[in-house]
Amino acid sequence: MPAKIRILNLVLAAAVLLTAGFAGAQTYLDLEGQIQEFTLDNGVKFIVLEDHNVPVFSFRTFVNVGSANEVRGITGLSHILEHMAFKGTAEIGTNDYKKEMKAMAQEDVAFAALKTERLKGEHADPAQIEMLEAEFTAAKDAAREFVVTNEFGSIVENNGGQGMNAYTSSDVTVYHYNMPSNRLELWAYIEGSRMGRPVLREFYTEKDGPVTEERRMRTDNNPIGRMIEQFQNLMFMANGYHHSTIGYMSDIQNISRDDCQKYFDENYVGSNIVVSVVGDVKIADVKKYAKKYFMEIPAGDPQPVETFEPVQLGEKRMIMKDPSQPIFVAGYHIENVRDADWPVYEVIGDVLGQGRTSRLNKSLVKEQQIAVQAMTFPGFPGQKHQTGIIVFGVPVKDTSAYESEEAVYTEIDKIVDEGITAEELEAVKQRTRANFIRGLQGNGGMAAQLAWYQTFHGNWRELFSEVERIESVTLEDVKRVAAEVFVPSNRTVGIIETEETDS
Numbered sequence: 001m002p003a004k005i006r007i008l009n010l011v012l013a014a015a016v017l018l019t020a021g022f023a024g025a026q027t028y029l030d031l032e033g034q035i036q037e038f039t040l041d042n043g044v045k046f047i048v049l050e051d052h053n054v055p056v057f058s059f060r061t062f063v064n065v066g067s068a069n070e071v072r073g074i075t076g077l078s079h080i081l082e083h084m085a086f087k088g089t090a091e092i093g094t095n096d097y098k099k100e101m102k103a104m105a106q107e108d109v110a111f112a113a114l115k116t117e118r119l120k121g122e123h124a125d126p127a128q129i130e131m132l133e134a135e136f137t138a139a140k141d142a143a144r145e146f147v148v149t150n151e152f153g154s155i156v157e158n159n160g161g162q163g164m165n166a167y168t169s170s171d172v173t174v175y176h177y178n179m180p181s182n183r184l185e186l187w188a189y190i191e192g193s194r195m196g197r198p199v200l201r202e203f204y205t206e207k208d209g210p211v212t213e214e215r216r217m218r219t220d221n222n223p224i225g226r227m228i229e230q231f232q233n234l235m236f237m238a239n240g241y242h243h244s245t246i247g248y249m250s251d252i253q254n255i256s257r258d259d260c261q262k263y264f265d266e267n268y269v270g271s272n273i274v275v276s277v278v279g280d281v282k283i284a285d286v287k288k289y290a291k292k293y294f295m296e297i298p299a300g301d302p303q304p305v306e307t308f309e310p311v312q313l314g315e316k317r318m319i320m321k322d323p324s325q326p327i328f329v330a331g332y333h334i335e336n337v338r339d340a341d342w343p344v345y346e347v348i349g350d351v352l353g354q355g356r357t358s359r360l361n362k363s364l365v366k367e368q369q370i371a372v373q374a375m376t377f378p379g380f381p382g383q384k385h386q387t388g389i390i391v392f393g394v395p396v397k398d399t400s401a402y403e404s405e406e407a408v409y410t411e412i413d414k415i416v417d418e419g420i421t422a423e424e425l426e427a428v429k430q431r432t433r434a435n436f437i438r439g440l441q442g443n444g445g446m447a448a449q450l451a452w453y454q455t456f457h458g459n460w461r462e463l464f465s466e467v468e469r470i471e472s473v474t475l476e477d478v479k480r481v482a483a484e485v486f487v488p489s490n491r492t493v494g495i496i497e498t499e500e501t502d503s
Helices: 003-021 028-034 077-084 097-118 126-144 151-158 181-196 203-220 223-235 249-254 257-267 283-293 342-353 359-367 401-418 422-440 443-457 460-471 475-485
Strands: 036-039 045-050 056-063 162-168 173-180 273-279 316-322 327-334 371-380 387-395 491-498
Touching: 028 045, 028 460, 036 283, 045 283, 045 443, 056 181, 056 443, 077 162, 077 173, 077 203, 077 257, 097 126, 097 203, 097 249, 097 257, 126 203, 151 162, 151 181, 173 181, 173 443, 181 273, 181 283, 203 223, 203 249, 203 257, 223 316, 223 327, 223 491, 273 443, 327 401, 327 475, 342 359, 342 371, 342 387, 342 401, 342 422, 342 460, 342 475, 359 371, 359 387, 359 401, 371 401, 387 401, 401 475, 401 491, 422 443, 422 460, 422 475, 443 460
Parallel strands: 045 273, 316 491
Antiparallel strands: 036 045, 056 173, 056 273, 162 173, 327 387, 327 491, 371 387
């Protein structure tokens, strides 16, 4: 990296840190009154907060699509598409776009032939598969001849960008990084281009390489990952949370570039995209560049996820025997983040199993010393649809998961029967106020909060009602909701039972 660029990156990193205190110096109303918004004709929503203390800005692009939107045959596609968004456009990432497109078409033909033979299963001809695999490999190599590797990332980095990354969840796909304020138009150009007309180059190389390896590392070669995936399959039988974000290996192997392009065309549309920009920018400039570069994104008409999770009629259990560490997990169905009782779920989760002062930590970890960790949190695996509050325990050595299970139920029953104390409730409210302030600190944190609330609640202003929602929770609310949620028929249990090996 050239010395000049290294210095620019260091300056930017320092500037981002310096902005960390700007939000705390103002009141909620001061901040809320300074936030501006506009919506392009294609539906892309922009939320802008100017802060001119240092010459940098941060952004978050929230695309309102995640693995819950996928159907059988294309699980994992939201995550694959996230990887594709860094591959560039017709202008970025290629040394000859026309020739590359022809080579990619040949690559698609070779993959289709190989997939057709593979799907014959036991009737497939091994010699034919070997030949088709060789042809497919040659086609991938030919297409890669036209790729300028990581040009998108290099443009960001060489212009002082920091922290370029993305993530996919069950609910959303998010892109973000920080840039110097004098690179606002460049940012708008590259972000608008990749959201409006990305080129899915290196598609098969990426999904058969990093994506497949991530699946193996997270799930196939990880006992806890294997158990959690099947626990999730068991807990959610109908809605989009049934399968994990990484997707099933067979789907990853069989998804084509055409599948990905169709999924992109259906979901990466204006009404599904929220962009928040926070830092040393002017609303007029953001609006000007947004109209110039983000209007390539089609308006679209994304289809909502319509399948609701039915009421569970009895406890579900899975026991996985494995030589690994024993684990206990229990999940209870709850409503989504927009439900009036969501703040109550958060209070219950906090008191029961979040932090050193939580009941599970006190009882299982400190007093009984039967677990090295015990936690609870609402929103597994997502928050947009009917979801779950999850409880888990990691037993100490020579202790089984069943001891943790019994101890967890004891603490849950106390809350159902007796509720929580006024002191516990007040402590949660104090922590919520502190966390709220921390969440507003820094350009990136503020951008993330604004885009999250706009996407999940439909209005970024709901951010400023967060503390009020928790403040309104009463002791009676906690007892009522606990009694509704923590019933055996609403429970799914997953256990890793340590299996002795011969070694």
